[in-house]
Amino acid sequence: GNSVTQMEGPVTLSEEAFLTINCTYTATGYPSLFWYVQYPGEGLQLLLKATKADDKGSNKGFEATYRKETTSFHLEKGSVQVSDSAVYFCALTSSGGYQKVTFGTGTKLQVIP
Amino acid sequence: DVKVTQSSRYLVKRTGEKVFLECVQDMDHENMFWYRQDPGLGLRLIYFSYDVKMKEKGDIPEGYSVSREKKERFSLILESASTNQTSMYLCASILQGPSNQPQHFGDGTRLSIL
Numbered sequence: 001g002n003s004v005t006q007m008e009g010p011v012t013l014s015e016e017a018f019l020t021i022n023c024t025y026t027a028t029g030y031p032s033l034f035w036y037v038q039y040p041g042e043g044l045q046l047l048l049k050a051t052k053a054d055d056k057g058s059n060k061g062f063e064a065t066y067r068k069e070t071t072s073f074h075l076e077k078g079s080v081q082v083s084d085s086a087v088y089f090c091a092l093t094s095s096g097g098y099q100k101v102t103f104g105t106g107t108k109l110q111v112i113p
Numbered sequence: 114d115v116k117v118t119q120s121s122r123y124l125v126k127r128t129g130e131k132v133f134l135e136c137v138q139d140m141d142h143e144n145m146f147w148y149r150q151d152p153g154l155g156l157r158l159i160y161f162s163y164d165v166k167m168k169e170k171g172d173i174p175e176g177y178s179v180s181r182e183k184k185e186r187f188s189l190i191l192e193s194a195s196t197n198q199t200s201m202y203l204c205a206s207i208l209q210g211p212s213n214q215p216q217h218f219g220d221g222t223r224l225s226i227l
Contacts, residue, residue: 032213043117043203043218044156051213089155093212098163099144100171101205101216105155 002027006090006104013080013111021075021107023064023090031092033057033066033073034101038087047075047088080111116140119204119219127227132191134222136204143209145187146216147171147179150201162187163209194226 006023013019025031032051036044048057053068062077073090090104120135138145144163148156148171158171160179168179176198180188187206191198201223205216 034215036215036218041220043220044205044216045218046215049213049215095212098161098169099207099209099212099214099216100146100158100161103156105153 002031002092002094002102004090004092004102004104006088006107008105008107009087010108010110013109015082015111015113016079017111019075019077019080019084019109021088021090021109023073023075023104025071025073025090025092025102027071027092027094027102029094031094033064034091034093035062035064035073035075036089036091036103038089038106040086044089080109082111082113085109085111117204117206117217117219119202119222121222122220123223123225125225125227126191126194128194128196130191130194132194132224132226134189134191134202134204134224136187136189136206136219137185138187138206138217139185140206140208140217141184142206142217143184144207145181146205146207147177147187147189148203148205149173150203150221156203159189196226198224199226200224 035047037047048059050057050066146161147159162181204219
């Protein structure tokens with residue numbers, strides 16, 4: 001079956017530091033890949049997505065590239081802010097199967113001033 | 114914008130009670146989902162529904178049931194609540210179609226079973 005593995009947290013960074021959160025996946029066929037973000041006290045919201053190999057998703061300064069050869073979708077941001085403190089989930093959806101999503105376990109990011 | 118509304122943000126119930134968690138979406142989505150979120154385990158799918166009165170078990174359905182009498186509403190039922198069901202519960206919905214669409218989430222219900 002499908003699975004998503006992402007780096008353990010929590011991750012603590014100083015403001016303006018570079019962020020990488022690693023994500024690798026196992027799936028049949030050609031899944032779509034997502035990063036969701038969960039701010040404190042809220043549900044998940046889409047941060048970015050990529051739907052085919054070599055696609056780059058980007059939003060709010062975050063980027064991730066769909067790497068089929070390494071089955072990875074690492075999240076990066078060049079300069080984090082305190083407001084980026086949240087939990088980040090890597091996820092995938094395969095075609096068929098009622099659009100069920102397979103989530104990673106989440107990585108908590110804390111950015112300190 | 115899609116709005117997914119969960120009826121309670123916080124709920125405290127007692128062991129053995131029957132508990133209802135309600136979720137309503139306003140965008141005519143066919144597919145709806147219930148997850149529980151626990152530290153270190155991420156999101157785990159409890160049940161989902163792809164049409165009115167249709168339901169499918171997810172990965173952890175034991176101790177739960179669901180009801181979908183109307184397209185916009187999807188209810189999660191804890192038949193006899195137990196302390197190990199203390200968790201954050203998240204509802205999500207999505208329009209049926211290609212797999213490249215994201216799910217839309219409610220803000221969650223933090224349920225404590227005493």
